[in-house]
Amino acid sequence: MGNLIVGQSGGPTAVINSSLAGVIKAARKNNIPKVYGMHHGIEGFLQEDIIDIDDYITDNQDLSLLKRTPSAFLGSCRYKLPPIEGHEDVYEKMFDIMYRYDIEYFLYNGGNDSMDTIKMLSDYAAMHNKPQKFMGIPKTIDNDLPLTDHTPGYGSAAKYIATSMKEIIRDNESFGAAKPTICIVEIMGRHAGWLTAASALSRDADCSGPDLIYLPEVTFDVKNFMDRVKKLAAEKSSVVIAVSEGVKVADGRFVCELGVSSDYVDAFGHKQLSGTASYLANLVTSETGLKSRAVEFSSLQRCATHCASRVDVDEAYNVGYIAATSAINGKTGMMITIDVIEREPYLVRYNQYDIHEIANVERKVPKSWITEDGTNVSDAYIDYAKPLIIGTLLPYYSNGLPRHLTLNAKKKK
Amino acid sequence: MGNLIVGQSGGPTAVINSSLAGVIKAARKNNIPKVYGMHHGIEGFLQEDIIDIDDYITDNQDLSLLKRTPSAFLGSCRYKLPPIEGHEDVYEKMFDIMYRYDIEYFLYNGGNDSMDTIKMLSDYAAMHNKPQKFMGIPKTIDNDLPLTDHTPGYGSAAKYIATSMKEIIRDNESFGAAKPTICIVEIMGRHAGWLTAASALSRDADCSGPDLIYLPEVTFDVKNFMDRVKKLAAEKSSVVIAVSEGVKVADGRFVCELGVSSDYVDAFGHKQLSGTASYLANLVTSETGLKSRAVEFSSLQRCATHCASRVDVDEAYNVGYIAATSAINGKTGMMITIDVIEREPYLVRYNQYDIHEIANVERKVPKSWITEDGTNVSDAYIDYAKPLIIGTLLPYYSNGLPRHLTLNAKKKK
Numbered sequence: 002m003g004n005l006i007v008g009q010s011g012g013p014t015a016v017i018n019s020s021l022a023g024v025i026k027a028a029r030k031n032n033i034p035k036v037y038g039m040h041h042g043i044e045g046f047l048q049e050d051i052i053d054i055d056d057y058i059t060d061n062q063d064l065s066l067l068k069r070t071p072s073a074f075l076g077s078c079r080y081k082l083p084p085i086e087g088h089e090d091v092y093e094k095m096f097d098i099m100y101r102y103d104i105e106y107f108l109y110n111g112g113n114d115s116m117d118t119i120k121m122l123s124d125y126a127a128m129h130n131k132p133q134k135f136m137g138i139p140k141t142i143d144n145d146l147p148l149t150d151h152t153p154g155y156g157s158a159a160k161y162i163a164t165s166m167k168e169i170i171r172d173n174e175s176f177g178a179a180k181p182t183i184c185i186v187e188i189m190g191r192h193a194g195w196l197t198a199a200s201a202l203s204r205d206a207d208c209s210g211p212d213l214i215y216l217p218e219v220t221f222d223v224k225n226f227m228d229r230v231k232k233l234a235a236e237k238s239s240v241v242i243a244v245s246e247g248v249k250v251a252d253g254r255f256v257c258e259l260g261v262s263s264d265y266v267d268a269f270g271h272k273q274l275s276g277t278a279s280y281l282a283n284l285v286t287s288e289t290g291l292k293s294r295a296v297e298f299s300s301l302q303r304c305a306t307h308c309a310s311r312v313d314v315d316e317a318y319n320v321g322y323i324a325a326t327s328a329i330n331g332k333t334g335m336m337i338t339i340d341v342i343e344r345e346p347y348l349v350r351y352n353q354y355d356i357h358e359i360a361n362v363e364r365k366v367p368k369s370w371i372t373e374d375g376t377n378v379s380d381a382y383i384d385y386a387k388p389l390i391i392g393t394l395l396p397y398y399s400n401g402l403p404r405h406l407t408l409n410a411k412k413k414k
Numbered sequence: 415m416g417n418l419i420v421g422q423s424g425g426p427t428a429v430i431n432s433s434l435a436g437v438i439k440a441a442r443k444n445n446i447p448k449v450y451g452m453h454h455g456i457e458g459f460l461q462e463d464i465i466d467i468d469d470y471i472t473d474n475q476d477l478s479l480l481k482r483t484p485s486a487f488l489g490s491c492r493y494k495l496p497p498i499e500g501h502e503d504v505y506e507k508m509f510d511i512m513y514r515y516d517i518e519y520f521l522y523n524g525g526n527d528s529m530d531t532i533k534m535l536s537d538y539a540a541m542h543n544k545p546q547k548f549m550g551i552p553k554t555i556d557n558d559l560p561l562t563d564h565t566p567g568y569g570s571a572a573k574y575i576a577t578s579m580k581e582i583i584r585d586n587e588s589f590g591a592a593k594p595t596i597c598i599v600e601i602m603g604r605h606a607g608w609l610t611a612a613s614a615l616s617r618d619a620d621c622s623g624p625d626l627i628y629l630p631e632v633t634f635d636v637k638n639f640m641d642r643v644k645k646l647a648a649e650k651s652s653v654v655i656a657v658s659e660g661v662k663v664a665d666g667r668f669v670c671e672l673g674v675s676s677d678y679v680d681a682f683g684h685k686q687l688s689g690t691a692s693y694l695a696n697l698v699t700s701e702t703g704l705k706s707r708a709v710e711f712s713s714l715q716r717c718a719t720h721c722a723s724r725v726d727v728d729e730a731y732n733v734g735y736i737a738a739t740s741a742i743n744g745k746t747g748m749m750i751t752i753d754v755i756e757r758e759p760y761l762v763r764y765n766q767y768d769i770h771e772i773a774n775v776e777r778k779v780p781k782s783w784i785t786e787d788g789t790n791v792s793d794a795y796i797d798y799a800k801p802l803i804i805g806t807l808l809p810y811y812s813n814g815l816p817r818h819l820t821l822n823a824k825k826k827k
Binding site for chain 2: 009013041069070072073077078079085087160163164165167168169171172173174175176182184202203205207208209244276279295296297299300301303305306309310322331387390393395398399400401402403404405406407409
């Protein structure tokens with residue numbers, strides 16, 4: 002029996018290391034002689050930058066700490082393999098490295114591009130009768146992979162967004178005796194509104210949720226936005242608005258591009274883009290005189306493991322475990338998916354799909370889950386997302402802060 | 415025995431409601447007939463916008479939920495009382511309201527301005543032989559009140575900043591196989607660097623902490639900053655920099671003002687200020703071509719009760735409890751302070767100081783705690799701040815999110 006290698010790719014998530022923990026556990030359970038890690042994904046692999054996982058992770062306690070560590074433990078990359086035709090040398094080089102390290106199982110954890118990598122490697126293996134098995138492990142906070150009900154990483158990002166949104170609404174409500182404050186919160190997601198929709202999860206008995214929610218699935222109308230803000234400000238003292246970084250106006254420009262007059266360059270000779278929230282907050286204040294505030298959740302959305310969703314952590318672990326087990330059992334060219342059998346009480350089944358059905362298809366928030374006026378999401382979305390943010394995995398604390406497992410820490414062996 | 419009233423003022427914190435819980439508990443323990451709350455502080459009080467706390471908070475379970483609720487439960491304000499001389503009518507009006515509600519004890523929870531309010535009210539009472547007692551409860555994430563070792567609210571803000579900084583460093587480290595990424599994180603604090611210094615608490619066995627830390631106590635030199643960034647980028651693939659929103663260059667301008675050419679106005683006719691981090695990130699990229707990213711912790715720093723420090727929550731509760739007890743025992747014109755007897759193991763004693771020694775004095779980070787090159791804090795700061803972020807108070811969860819107590823919820827009675 003040969004060895005196993007696993008890599009992490011694309012923007013990290015709060016739970017990508019849980020999938021890694023699942024892979025390592027399954028490999029050990031199946032007595033795989035060596036478990037290797039790609040240092041910075043395919044990019045490192047091509048330079049033979051390969052890590053012996055046994056040097057860093059020896060027991061279940063290490064795995065438990067790994068599950069509590071944000072971002073990509075092995076290092077990530079944004080690297081697209083070239084098409085096979087005309088680049089056979091790149092593929093031959095990769096298989097050479099696999100032979101050299103006696104690698105039989107190749108697992109890659111990422112989003113659309115990573116599934117493309119698995120597709121091309123398994124295609125190449127099929128064409129040339131190579132024995133290696135290739136499996137994709139889904140991961141993306143953007144939740145835009147098809148076929149799977151949702152993607153590991155999304156639940157924790159959604160929980161972070163909803164938790165922070167609720168705290169920001171509370172904060173914004175604290176003033177407002179004299180005049181209203183408009184708070185505009187910018188949330189990640191260039192093409193799909195899944196993350197911005199998650200702000201609606203803050204709606205509950207103790208919180209009204211954002212007053213307006215703007216997804217990139219709906220064309221943004223500046224005048225309509227201003228009319229709504231003015232109306233809300235006349236009615237209540239705290240107005241909170243969630244807006245995706247990817248919202249565009251009718252002519253196709255991003256909202257954040259609107260503030261730039263065509264001939265203006267900054268002190269360094271570059272067009273300077275403000276963020277979407279900061280543009281809209283400035284617009285509100287200059288048109289209405291109302292106090293406004295812009296908040297950007299930025300990369301915190303994808304690395305806040307300190308408040309990760311327990312459901313998400315467990316599912317991320319499971320897809321890693323199942324991907325490794327499937328490869329060891331001879332499967333190749335597939336991605337693990339999550340099927341939800343019941344949403345309440347929540348019950349899932351794991352499945353695997355031919356990677357050709359998955360690669361490079363992008364899933365958006367269904368139009369029917371967006372309210373007719375385009376400024377909120379319906380209960381159908383809430384029902385969909387609510388089970389994904391349940392439960393917490395408490396960090397291990399040291400000196401008052403969550404402890405992490407890192408490659409920079411001294412090798413164990 | 416008369417009634418008690420309590421108000422919250424200024425920027426909220428993650429634990430200001432713990433102080434409120436302490437006040438309510440002490441009042442009930444001492445059989446105060448009625449506990450009132452000012453709706454939006456002094457500003458609401460002057461309009462007789464007064465809340466009967468019994469309508470919302472009846473038992474210890476309510477108090478426990480109150481301790482887990484961010485921001486100001488009663489509503490806050492930014493309202494400065496006018497000087498007594500020439501404005502006796504304002505003060506007479508306030509005392510009229512106190513008599514009308516049979517208020518004997520007046521407690522105010524806030525920062526420098528709020529302590530000024532307590533000073534002036536107690537001065538007025540002394541001048542005119544009024545029997546009411548006035549006590550100040552310290553609160554500010556900025557940690558800039560004098561005489562107290564630290565201020566309730568600071569520990570939780572510091573814990574949030576250090577936790578998020580550690581997660582962001584982890585995130586930034588995940589890439590960098592190809593070329594370095596410079597991440598610049600902007601932290602609150604216009605005049606004092608206490609919050610920015612807290613980013614250094616992320617330094618531990620598993621984390622190198624920010625590479626550079628810029629406090630407003632040190633004049634910012636753009637050329638020196640760029641030289642350091644270039645040197646770091648040549649040495650390592652992940653560079654993370656913490657910078658206070660309040661840093662200024664030698665001529666007194668804020669760094670965030672540097673990007674604005676004097677004659678440029680935006681589409682709305684206003685000078686548009688970018689944030690400090692976003693200005694510096696743009697500068698780095700345009701001068702070096704390196705990838706950069708700007709992160710702003712924004713109001714999340716003061717409302718992230720989901721990861722509040724247990725030490726901070728307890729101390730906030732205690733200063734509220736002691737302030738109320740002291741007033742009931744006849745003290746007036748004082749603020750409660752925290753004296754630290756031992757930093758490790760941590761041991762504190764609560765004290766009270768004449769409010770005249772406190773009001774309108776601003777405490778900064780000591781120069782001796784900043785490294786000689788002005789780009790980091792020394793171990794003396796770490797020793798000071800480490801005990802303040804220890805422990806967590808777990809939220810009560812409902813539907814996967816922290817539950818809060820709110821005035822908008824239906825009255826209990």
